[in-house]
Amino acid sequence: MTSFEPHYKAARALFLEQRHGVLSTISKAVSGYPFGSVVPYSVDQSGSPIILISDIAQHTKNIMADGRVSLTILDHSSDDLQANARLTLLAQAFPPIMMKDEIADRYYRYFPDAKDYHKSHDFRFFRLNLEKIRYIGGFGEIHWLKAKAFSNENPFENDEELRVVNHMNEDHQKALRHYLRAFKDVTVGEDSSVTMTGIDAEGFDVRNGARHYRFNFDEPVETGQQAREALVKMARSGSAAS
Numbered sequence: 116m117t118s119f120e121p122h123y124k125a126a127r128a129l130f131l132e133q134r135h136g137v138l139s140t141i142s143k144a145v146s147g148y149p150f151g152s153v154v155p156y157s158v159d160q161s162g163s164p165i166i167l168i169s170d171i172a173q174h175t176k177n178i179m180a181d182g183r184v185s186l187t188i189l190d191h192s193s194d195d196l197q198a199n200a201r202l203t204l205l206a207q208a209f210p211p212i213m214m215k216d217e218i219a220d221r222y223y224r225y226f227p228d229a230k231d232y233h234k235s236h237d238f239r240f241f242r243l244n245l246e247k248i249r250y251i252g253g254f255g256e257i258h259w260l261k262a263k264a265f266s267n268e269n270p271f272e273n274d275e276e277l278r279v280v281n282h283m284n285e286d287h288q289k290a291l292r293h294y295l296r297a298f299k300d301v302t303v304g305e306d307s308s309v310t311m312t313g314i315d316a317e318g319f320d321v322r323n324g325a326r327h328y329r330f331n332f333d334e335p336v337e338t339g340q341q342a343r344e345a346l347v348k349m350a351r352s353g354s355a356a357s
Contacts, residue, residue, distance in 0.1 A: 132329040140177035162266035206243035217273040
């Protein structure tokens with residue numbers, strides 16, 4: 116990263132913690148005007164946002180005419196909107212050419228209900244190739260971030276990530292429930308099913324019902340062994356990771 120590493124780290128934490136944002140496209144129906152809509156997003160192996168949108172949606176028609184978009188992501192941790200962090204990603208939207216199966220597999224782990232969208236309308240994936248990022252961490256904390264430094268590639272290829280996710284979901288439900296209780300103060304019954312949805316260098320994601328939770332590692336991991344050590348450490352801990 117750059118000399119602004121703390122700002123990049125905070126911006127990425129917000130990006131990885133949230134799961135939806137406001138997609139702004141250039142209106143085709145009302146020429147020249149911005150058009151905003153709310154969309155879920157996942158993150159692919161390259162660190163880029165992935166959206167799944169319907170061919171009949173207005174924002175899809177706008178993108179097909181002009182791929183320049185922005186995705187605005189908000190922190191909802193307090194009622195003071197001006198004090199909360201926010202992030203605007205300026206990007207070019209393109210249908211992904213490579214690794215379509217891996218992109219779909221990861222997206223559906225985060226949004227399993229989306230598998231049924233294709234039954235009623237044609238949906239397609241778009242990757243948002245980042246151009247520049249505007250991050251506001253709070254009053255007076257405003258930064259332009261470079262896309263290359265912001266997009267931290269996931270060190271785990273799809274197959275390796277799946278092995279970790281499946282192992283945790285099949286063999287370590289107790290640990291997953293512990294993470295929610297200890298780090299998020301979420302009450303989880305012993306018979307509740309908790310699902311790890313993904314893991315990357317900076318942390319991992321868990322779904323409990325319809326809610327998503329982000330857990331950050333104390334230090335970035337690069338290998339499966341390092342990930343295992345970080346997960347074991349958190350399973351033995353009763354206080355939140357930084």
